[in-house]
Amino acid sequence: MKFFVDTANLDQIQEAQDLGILDGVTTNPSLMAKEGIKGKNAVLSHYRKICDLVDGDISAEVISTDFEGIIREGEELADLHENIVVKVPMIKDGIKAIRYFSDKGIRTNCTLVFSAGQALLAAKAGATYLSPFIGRVDDISWNGLQLIEQIVEIYGNYAFETQVLAASIRNPLHITACAEIGADVVTCPLKSILALLNHPLTDNGLAKFLADAKKMEE
Numbered sequence: 773m774k775f776f777v778d779t780a781n782l783d784q785i786q787e788a789q790d791l792g793i794l795d796g797v798t799t800n801p802s803l804m805a806k807e808g809i810k811g812k813n814a815v816l817s818h819y820r821k822i823c824d825l826v827d828g829d830i831s832a833e834v835i836s837t838d839f840e841g842i843i844r845e846g847e848e849l850a851d852l853h854e855n856i857v858v859k860v861p862m863i864k865d866g867i868k869a870i871r872y873f874s875d876k877g878i879r880t881n882c883t884l885v886f887s888a889g890q891a892l893l894a895a896k897a898g899a900t901y902l903s904p905f906i907g908r909v910d911d912i913s914w915n916g917l918q919l920i921e922q923i924v925e926i927y928g929n930y931a932f933e934t935q936v937l938a939a940s941i942r943n944p945l946h947i948t949a950c951a952e953i954g955a956d957v958v959t960c961p962l963k964s965i966l967a968l969l970n971h972p973l974t975d976n977g978l979a980k981f982l983a984d985a986k987k988m989e990e
């Protein structure tokens with residue numbers, strides 16, 4: 773399973789990269805805005821900085837919603853770096869754009885996915901990645917992990933090559949559940965990745981080992 777970090781914050785990306793377990797980065801307009809990035813040049817330069825930090829797939833999201841606009845923006849993003857994956861919303865023109873990009877060899881991440889039907893369409897259009905939003909489904913009292921399960925089963929039935937990239941992860945249990953289900957990728961806030969480290973028995977055990985190690989000092 774690939775681990776992506778879901779942020780546009782360069783310090784957090786660097787921290788995840790330094791762990792040595794990072795396979796890529798996903799961003800979205802909300803995460804970019806959170807970093808105070810303003811204007812097209814600043815956006816493009818920020819993506820370049822992320823590409824310099826991480827040698828893995830970097831999802832950069834278009835903000836156009838019409839076919840021509842998505843293509844124009846997506847091609848510009850894809851030209852930035854070979855690791856850029858163009859993130860396209862699950863709308864009618866988005867699906868047409870994913871097919872266009874796929875035919876041209878430009879990799880895509882279909883985002884804002886909340887149903888198995890949407891997942892089918894994205895795979896048919898040739899999306900490289902599919903981003904179902906677990907947390908946001910849970911937020912409305914549906915079951916985000918069941919959605920991941922359903923999509924993994926459907927993709928398996930037909931050997932679709934689209935990779936299931938579980939997004940909107942809110943806690944470490946989402947990550948381990950995705951691993952059990954067989955999601956190809958999880959994209960997580962850094963704090964959910966770091967939370968995987970935690971276990972009180974590890975802390976207690978280490979404290980005891982270190983205390984005993986002191987007894988061996990000359």
Ligand code: G3P
Nearest residue numbers: 778799800907908939940
């Ligand atoms: O980038 C998409 C996704 O991961 C957003 O997560 O927490 O805003 O629902 P969240």
